[in-house]
Amino acid sequence: MAAVPGKHVFYLALQPTPEAAAAAAERLEGVRRRHRLIGRAVAANRLHVSLFNLGTFKRPPGPILEKAVDVVRRIEGRRFTIALNRLASWGRGAGERPLVLWGEDGVIGVHALYDALHHELVRAGMASRRDPSYEPHMTLIYDRADVPETFVEPVEWAVEEFVLIHAVHGEGRFEVIERFPLAG
Numbered sequence: 555m556a557a558v559p560g561k562h563v564f565y566l567a568l569q570p571t572p573e574a575a576a577a578a579a580e581r582l583e584g585v586r587r588r589h590r591l592i593g594r595a596v597a598a599n600r601l602h603v604s605l606f607n608l609g610t611f612k613r614p615p616g617p618i619l620e621k622a623v624d625v626v627r628r629i630e631g632r633r634f635t636i637a638l639n640r641l642a643s644w645g646r647g648a649g650e651r652p653l654v655l656w657g658e659d660g661v662i663g664v665h666a667l668y669d670a671l672h673h674e675l676v677r678a679g680m681a682s683r684r685d686p687s688y689e690p691h692m693t694l695i696y697d698r699a700d701v702p703e704t705f706v707e708p709v710e711w712a713v714e715e716f717v718l719i720h721a722v723h724g725e726g727r728f729e730v731i732e733r734f735p736l737a738g
Contacts, residue, residue, distance in 0.1 A: 561725075562610065562611045562615075562721075565607045565718075567604050568603040568713055568717075569601065569602050569717055570601050578655060578694060579598065582653070582695060584706075585701055589701050592698075593650060593695045593697035600728050602717075605664070605668055606681070608680070625675060626734055633713060634662075635712050636661060636710060636711060637659075637661075638660060638661070638710070640704070650696040657708070660710065665688070714735065715734055716734050
């Protein structure tokens with residue numbers, strides 16, 4: 555089967571524990587009833603907080619991906635706890651928009667890990683020196699409803715690793731291809 559242009563996406567992310575994924579689903583269900591959301595929820599095994607997009611490619615990029623993995627292995631991040639306590643629709647317009655969970659103080663560790671990743675990827679020539687704005691969040695569903703910002707009971711978990719994900723858009727494939735443990 556021939557590769558379709560721009561189909562293979564590689565990114566670094568945090569994945570919630572099964573307990574945190576269940577808690578996120580509970581928060582979504584409460585909002586789903588109040589706002590009559592009809593979209594399909596993101597599957598529990600696909601929930602994540604994106605850290606860094608490594609690129610979109612026509613086919614898996616062997617040498618580029620190997621270089622990124624070598625660079626990322628140098629990161630000496632520490633374990634931390636993440637807490638997401640706000641929920642809202644993001645974006646504007648009449649189409650489907652993401653309903654996301656995000657946090658304030660509960661994402662300090664995520665920002666520290668992101669900064670370390672960005673620094674190493676810039677040093678390796680694999681990221682722009684300009685530090686893009688970054689707002690850690692977890693997308694729960696795409697829907698047309700406009701859900702205002704709501705504070706919810708935090709969805710939290712101990713982050714002990716981050717992962718490299720390979721998603722193939724249009725085929726529904728989503729696979730963790732590498733795990734990077736954090737120091738204790």
